[in-house]
Amino acid sequence: MSFTMAIVGRPNVGKSTLFNRLVGKRLALVDDQPGVTRDLREGTARLGDLRFAVVDSAGLELEQGDSLKGRMRKLTERAVESADICLFLVDARAGITPADEIFADILRKRARHVILAANKAEGTAAEAGVMEAWALGLGEPVALSAEHGGGMDELYHRLRPLAAEFTARAEEAAPEVDIDLPEDDAAEAPDFTPSAARPLQVAVIGRPNAGKSTLVNAILGEDRMLTGPEAGITRDAISIRTDWRNTPMRIFDTAGMRKKAKVQDKIEKLSVADGLRAVRFAEVVVVLLDAEIPFETQDLRIADFAETEGRAVVVAVNKWDLEPEKQARLKELKQQFEKLLPQLKGAPLVTVSAATGKGLDRLHGAILRAHEVWNRRVTTAKLNQWLAAMVEAHPPPAPGGRRIKLRYITQAKTRPPGFVIMCSNPEDLPKSYTRYLVGGLRESFDMPGTPIRVFLRSRAEKNPYKDRKKPGQSRLRKHIEGRRP
Template sequence: MSRLPTVAIVGRPNVGKSTLFNRLVGKKLALVDDRPGVTRDRREGDASLIGLDFRVIDTAGYEDHDAQSLPGRMRMQTEAAVAQADVALFLVDSRAGIVPLDEEIARWLRASTTPVVLVANKAEGRSGDQGILESLSLGFGDPVQMSAEHGEGVGDLFEALLPLLDKIEAENVDDDEDDDRLDGPLKLAIVGRPNAGKSTLVNRMLGEDRMITGPEAGITRDSIAIDWLWEPAGGEPRQVRLIDTAGMRKRAKVQDKLEKLSVADALHAVDFAEVVVLLLDATLGLEAQDLRIADRVLEEGRAIVIALNKWDVAENASSLFNGVKRALEDGLSQVKGVTVMTVSGATGKGIDQLIQAAFDTREAWSKRVGTGELNRWFERAIKANPPPAPGGKRIKMRYVTQVKTRPPSFVIFGTRVDQLPASYERYLVNSMRKELGFGAVPVRLSLRAPKNPFDP
């Protein structure tokens, strides 16, 4: 199986890199706003350009700052993306013309070994003619003239990339044995409040500084998906699709437009995850916002694992752990016994156990119960605790069937089941979790009465 060639989009802030990224992947994956510096981490996606398939990387705007500052750390991420890419798309703003920072980026790119395609963006109409002429001085030949926002010039970009990507794809052929041996990737989203250490944990898992981290809260804005091969000690490697998300603060505190977009993006990532790790800051304990996030995850039907991060610096560890478990039992009444783990993104302790717990949780979330086992449970549950008889009329529960998995969902058919109290429904769901092996994953239960043929 051929490895998809990789194309990195680079340029100074606000030249349209994320707009081009969205155009190439055919979806609005990257956050776009008029202000510069929206993108901070590298975002990757599968692109298809007139039948030419490749992996595209959206990078942060390249700025000249100290390496220890946030813009400096963003620049280091961009440099790493170009070093790993097969081709770099160097975007300039044709309407603004060439500025000193463009010239600095050009010097850096000329010193790299990655082939460069110069793209003059925002070239619709005649407003970009002067900037297009100025771009010839950068030393990359004639630019591809296009408008990422309006889709103009896509054919010219295709012609520029085709000879480069065809050559790379022919040279890079991967062995596909792992694809045959491994199960589907675990889609694992990491969520939590700002500064809980989500990006630090992801970097530790990957063994590289893939995500920008630092003491500033709210560095991550986009939800970033990364493919990772987890290699547990003494076990078979397994594929994981890690999704790092922006921190989610209390809704009333979220005023900035970009933060609203980031939170919406994080919630969107939850929708596409299989298992969600809610990361707590062990130095702060469990807060009301953590419970709100957990409740949202469960409402979406996703399996959840709670991880206490920064465990290496936590004080009164035993009482803290027990206190969090008690608070979860009280605060998440719809699901009892959620798995709680302790980890350290700084040291890596507990990561293997966390990933294994996530795989185990996905297995329960995906479980389908055999008809015989389901019927036997149903009979035992009703015999142990018969349904009530409101107004002296018995509620007859005839049979149950599983209609779907992920999350496991069931329908019970019977007469007058619309009068079944919520407490009895909770009894049935809790009994399912305990006896059928669903643990703390969400379980959906619907009640259906057969239609009366004499009803009008």
């Protein structure tokens, strides 16, 4: 990527729509209501033969100070100062407003390069607004239609000369590599150690106001995410690349997830869906709890969702610096954890303080440990020795007087560990016995907390001639039945 371009402008001028157009995916949340975007979202843009980093920012507001809109403006101003190019977007249909003129003065002073673009320029109704944009003194405006893709060729010709100035920077940047594993590598059981080309994917999820964004900022060592006392500040699931304690990671900060019955607003529904999508792409999920009110019903649902999706789970209790009786409280939390989340038995439970940064070393170690267990593979010989001992200690039931035989076990997959057991009449094996086997796998092969999948198979399922009659059997039966008196 040769340069970084930040898309800035007033709320509801189409910045997120243009961002999605440039990256070729619907990454940013888009809605008619202004002020949807609050954090900075980064992506890789593709425009012709150009490859560059693009940043979607919150709408520039006139407010300053410590209010929510004031904090959003500070975050956007930081993106303006760090970007190589600022694409200043105005609404061609609404025309130039006093706020546009103020922001144009700010960009003239702070931005390195500014390109003026008039969005929503499709149709004759926007021609006057495009001409009016000349008055901002930022040169000829580019007439765009982010929704329909109009004007992308003209934007390309504006960016092409500037891209040559950042060639040296592109050579120093690390090449972007797809995080998905090729089939050949997966078949050969590759090394899943996190690297710059294949960083560890970590999603931080939890209820609103649990401190997710504050925790991500503490990990990054900077105020990258918008935070504050208000609940529900984060809307987009924002991913950030970082080297946390020499471990390459991509960390997803997600929106708070309330109970489904309480989610009525359309934006909140989109935010929750974006967070769930981040969980599906993650490898390790950090379920963040509030130390004052841990293990609420919604916390249990969120943790269960992560386990159902097959992700490695780490439970972190935030705001631990406010807890007066730490030892007694920690013992109580561990008891609640074992009782309320038996499906995650043995998963790491760590205490942190996102505000002070304490406990982050324990959280880092727990994430690496959970990831290592999630990728663990056990040899078939050890598994079958283990299966024989488990069957001898507790034989399977015998429905209808015929005991179910467990013949063979092998590990079919990792991430999470999945095992296939060949047995007779798998449909008759009760779930309690399957839980007994899963518990044995956890204890015997040191796989605490990680989701374990057990698949029961019968040899008859692979026999294509199971229900086929032998040659001549039907004629012989008719002959015998015809001779009966």
